[in-house]
Each structure stands twice: as structure tokens, then as C-alpha cells.
């Protein structure tokens with residue numbers, strides 16, 4: 393759809409209606425209109441359309457967060473997930489064995505003496521390995537979808553997944569199918585998005601050595617030289633690191649669309665849009681005006697929405713950013729990264745926007 397929509401956008405402007413069978417899909421491609429819909433009129437735009445058959449099966453008949461209608465089921469499931477994510481992340485750093493997995497992004501890192509044929513094969517075979525590097529010292533592969541069953545792993549990183557499953561059991565209104573649907577959503581929503589984001593970040597880091605150097609300098613200014621790892625607390629004093637993560641989300645967002653939204657009632661983005669009616673910009677003037685406080689500078693508007701916006705905004709945006717900051721900081725603190733070939737930043741659309749040619753990097757311990 394994307395190339396077609398781009399053409400239509402160039403021809404007709406930022407609101408495009410396309411019919412899928414008898415169902416209209418309205419695409420909004422403007423910061424102002426997205427803000428007006430998702431934020432200013434959030435409650436009206438918070439519903440989801442009836443799911444397609446495949447999605448109905450996957451979600452166990454809409455018994456998960458992203459497909460459920462805007463109502464009590466959605467609220468219960470979403471609150472539960474949000475509550476689980478408030479647990480601190482401490483202890484999720486690189487473990488001495490250098491193997492670790494976050495609940496959302498199973499990761500395998502093998503170093504030196506732990507390197508064996510089996511481990512290399514696992515990295516190569518896994519679905520789109522995030523990074524694969526072989527040099528004198530190390531193999532480093534960060535693989536989405538590499539589970540405990542494939543490799544011996546520390547139990548600690550699994551605590552969060554276990555906590556989430558426990559929390560679902562505690563809801564006490566779920567049968568096994570419902571728990572499976574929620575766990576599967578949790579893994580699907582979290583895995584590709586976060587691992588792809590990290591891949592793009594590291595690609596830019598190896599492509600632009602100046603950025604890597606600046607990151608390392610910043611980390612050195614915050615972390616004691618003898619420290620093995622960067623802690624979650626350190627991240628608060630690293631504005632450049634956070635800027636690198638945000639810039640990647642701006643330049644190559646994991647998705648070019650948010651999930652489909654449905655309206656709970658008919659809605660016009662401007663009341664009588666073709667009429668010349670200055671009153672709409674006065675308080676209580678109707679049609680979306682906000683009186684003398686109307687924001688024409690763009691400062692209160694949406695600038696980018698990699699996580700969506702409003703009531704259906706990704707409930708894990710804080711956690712996802714924390715994971716990305718945390719991984720980036722530790723990967724830079726421990727290793728120097730160097731491109732093997734020219735890094736190609738061409739995009740390819742899969743479930744998320746992935747790199748058409750995943751980069752290869754040489755790493756060496758600092």
C-alpha cells in the first residue's frame with residue numbers, strides 16, 4: 393500500500409480514503425490532523441475496527457490489548473500490562489556469562505572461550521540476526537526469537553516474562569487460550585520493534601564513527617572507568633545517547649503506520665470545513681478551535697509518533713526507550729564498533745521497517 397498511498401498523497405493531500413471491499417480506510421498523513429484526531433479527540437478515535445479473520449484467530453477473538461474494542465476488556469488488559477512494566481529493570485545488565493535475554497528481545501552474545509560451532513550456527517540460523525560479527529576475539533549475534541530452549545541462559549532475564557504470566561493468572565478470568573493470546577501479543581509487539589530499532593541504531597553508529605566517539609565520551613564522563621557496565625541510573629545523565637535513540641526513531645521509525653483506529657461516533661475534523669468561520673478559533677467556537685491559546689507554532693503539536701499518540705499509544709514506549717538506551721550504552725561502553733562494508737541504510741518493509749541489507753560490524757573490547 394505504501395507507494396500507492398504516497399502517490400495519492402502527492403495528488404490529493406493529507407486525507408485519503410481507500411475502500412477495502414466495502415470497508416473504507418481513511419489515511420491521515422499530517423501532523424496537525426493526527427494531533428487533532430488522536431490527542432484532541434482521543435476518546436472518539438480510540439476504538440479498533442472489527443478484526444479480519446486471521447487477526448481474530450490470532451487474538452483469540454479480540455482477547456488481547458491491541459485488537460480489543462475501546463472498553464472494559466481493553467482497559468483491564470492494558471492496565472495490567474502497564475502495571476507489570478513499572479517493575480524496575482535493575483539486574484538486567486550483561487551477566488558474567490555474557491549471555492542474556494530481555495523479556496522482549498531474546499539476545500545471544502557469545503564471547504571468546506564460549507564460542508563454538510553450535511553457537512555460531514544458532515546466530516546464523518535465527519530469524520534475521522541483528523548483528524553478526526566474527527573476528528579474532530568474538531562472535532556477537534543479537535538474535536530476535538532465540539529462546540531459552542535453544543541455549544542455556546541465565547534465569548534472571550526471564551523474570552519479567554514470568555511476572556507477566558503470573559499477573560495474567562491473577563486476573564482470574566482467563567482460560568488457557570486467553571493467556572496464550574496475551575503472551576503472544578506481548579512477544580510479537582515487543583520483539584521485532586525493539587530489535588529492529590537497535591539494529592538501525594548500531595548501523596548508524598558504525599556508519600558514523602564521530603557519533604560513536606561522542607557517545608563513548610559521554611558515557612566516560614558518567615561511568616567510572618573500572619565499572620563493567622552502565623547502569624540504568626547512569627542513563628539519566630546521557631542526553632546525547634537519548635538523542636541518538638530518538639533520531640533513529642525519527643529517521644527510520646519501526647512502522648510507517650500506527651495500527652488502525654476506528655471512531656466511536658461520526659466525526660469531522662473541522663466542522664463545516666469549507667465555510668469561512670473565524671469563530672472556530674475563539675473559545676467555545678466549535679470545530680476544534682482553542683481560543684487565544686491556539687497553537688500555530690507547532691510546539692504543542694505532534695512532531696513524530698513512532699509509538700502512536702493518545703489513548704492507544706504504545707503502552708511500552710517508556711520501557712522500549714529504556715531498553716534501547718540501556719543496550720546502546722552498554723554495547724558502546726564495552727566494545728569499539730567498526731564497519732566491515734559500506735553501511736547501506738535502505739529500508740525494507742516487513743512486519744516492521746527493517747534494513748534491506750543488514751550491516752556487519754567488527755567489534756573489539758575497549
Ligand code: HEM
Pocket residue numbers: 457458459470496577578581582583585586589646647649650651652697698699700701703704705706707708709711712
Ligand atoms: C521500539 C519499540 C516499539 C515501538 C516503536 C512500538 C510502536 C507501537 C505502535 C506504533 C503502536 C500502535 C499505536 C496506535 O495504535 O496508535 C503500538 C501498540 C502497542 N504496543 Fe508497542 N512499540 C514498541 C515496543 C513495544 C513493547 C516492548 C511492547 C510490550 C511490552 C509493546 C506493546 C504494545 C501493545 C500491547 C500495543 C497495543 C496498545 C493498544 O491497542 O492499546 N510495544 N506500539
